[in-house]
Amino acid sequence: MNVPPAVEAIDLVKHFDGTKAVDGVSFVVPQGSVLGLLGPNGAGKTTLVRMLTTLSVPTSGTGRVAGFDILEQPNEVRRSLGLTGQAATVDEILTGRENLKLIGSLYGLPKRYIAEATERLFARFDLVDAADRMAKTYSGGMRRRLDLAVSLLATPPILFLDEPTTGLDPQSRSGLWEVLRELVTEGTTLVLTTQYLEEADHLADEIVVVDKGRVIAAGTPTQLKDRAGQASVVVTLTHAADLDQAAELMRAHSPEVHVELGSRRLTGQAGGLGDMTRIASVFETSGIELDDLGLARPSLDDVFLHLTGHRAESEPRAGADNGPTTEGATP
């Protein structure tokens, strides 16, 4: 029996005053998996998320969330998803607890459930002490966690996260990653946008690379790295004296070998894991002592450069407006 995909984008297009923010994007997200939408500022990631979460109406194309059509059954779609927007959309004037009460009563959840879920979520997100403080006193990381708690109140099976860690310090970022991984373990499907290559590599099962409103590549992080060029075997020797002999041995399996004297490191092209194990067994029988042997794949940054001809911005523009419609075109 096939499980219907959690999210499907079907040839989505969005124009803003003649600008094509999204220009025919399709992808499928299986249930329980994580899709990373990776692309620079203005690639159309936010617009995609806004269309799939029924905030924005596509110019053409459609999508399905939990099997429901975003145009035909928007209310069913809204029941099935949680959304954490780019600018944490918590109400600053309300306390953390009131924020959950507000959203809970808009979902029509029973009061008792809201109270229980609030305790549970605040304990989980380490917000217990801040529960009765106005959200404007929260740090950036706390706001994101509150935003996430609000999004999870009705236990949605599918969670959309628009640049969940933009603007967070590294510690808050890895804390949030941990929470997201836990959610996936529990069976939640995640669709997240990011400009951080590292983040997509870390969290996503599948990555869709978007640039200028189009999909320019898709696949697992490994597949994408393979596309950007060959992997290489990197061998570090224990004794520099063995370098010549080792290079000779490697050349039998990998025509081009690069030798770095100072670091006693040899780098050769490799087709994949098979080549690496072959080279490893050669060294095993040769008796040359090794400090390290491993396979190095190109980073996603290399992938991006390869695909687009320009580097992905790894930091948001200084002073960029994080309003909900800055992605794509300003309407």
Added chain:
Amino acid sequence: MTTVRTTPPALAERPPIHPPTLVRASMTIVWRNLLHIRRMPEMLLDVTVQSVMFVLLFAYVFGGAIAVEGSNYREFLLPGIMVQTMVFSSAIVAMGLTSDLQKGFVDRFKSLPVPRPAVLVGRSISSLIHSSIGIAVMGVTGLLIGWRVRNGVVDGVLGFLLLLLFGFAVIWLGIWVGSLMRTVEAVQGFMFTVMFPLTFVANTFAPTESMPSWLRAVAEWNPVSAVTQACRELWGNGPAAGPDAAWPLQHPIVSSIGWSIILAALFAPLAVSAFRRRSRD
């Protein structure tokens, strides 16, 4: 479908979701907006301190210089200034809406299974409550300086109902402007530019008889004048309009209701379509 995991881990059980009706959702929004006022009472400065200041400035600084036939100026002033406060609720609703749009609250709201008009209805009701607080503060100020409702309870209440009706009508103008503008500052600038001539070129602060005839015509056909005249007559705060006044002032109650309907009929469709358009992006 070959890559689909056939057995996703079991999800935690979902709580029962009973999407609220328009009324319940609007009430939730009102609760939230009133909580904002309670947390930031300074939001009320516009309708409290500012209005009291206006009452006192006009009553004591200009009052002596403005002659009103058949009434004293403070009595004459209060209905006018109350209508002005009511008109300002359109600025209040516009600023609130723009801020909700700007800060992503409307987006969050739209991602929920909730009737979408609730955000507008809730905003309108809380803005009317906001203005009504101002009316109450002004009423007390008025009572202290000699203003009275002289024509009995029924007429008195009718006057306040007309005020609310007119407030409801101008709120659509606010929703329209709020949906079109991008920042609270822009809304503020625009609304006050519109509000001041609208509320001053009228019979709010001075009788229209002494105005140049073209201006007098504009002032007397200004909806603000009709509502002001209606309240004055209902509360016994001023004489009926003279025979040479424009038709709306001769029939102030009917024209107040009429103007309210016309304004709502004009601005409500514009407001809803602007909000929808804004919401589609």
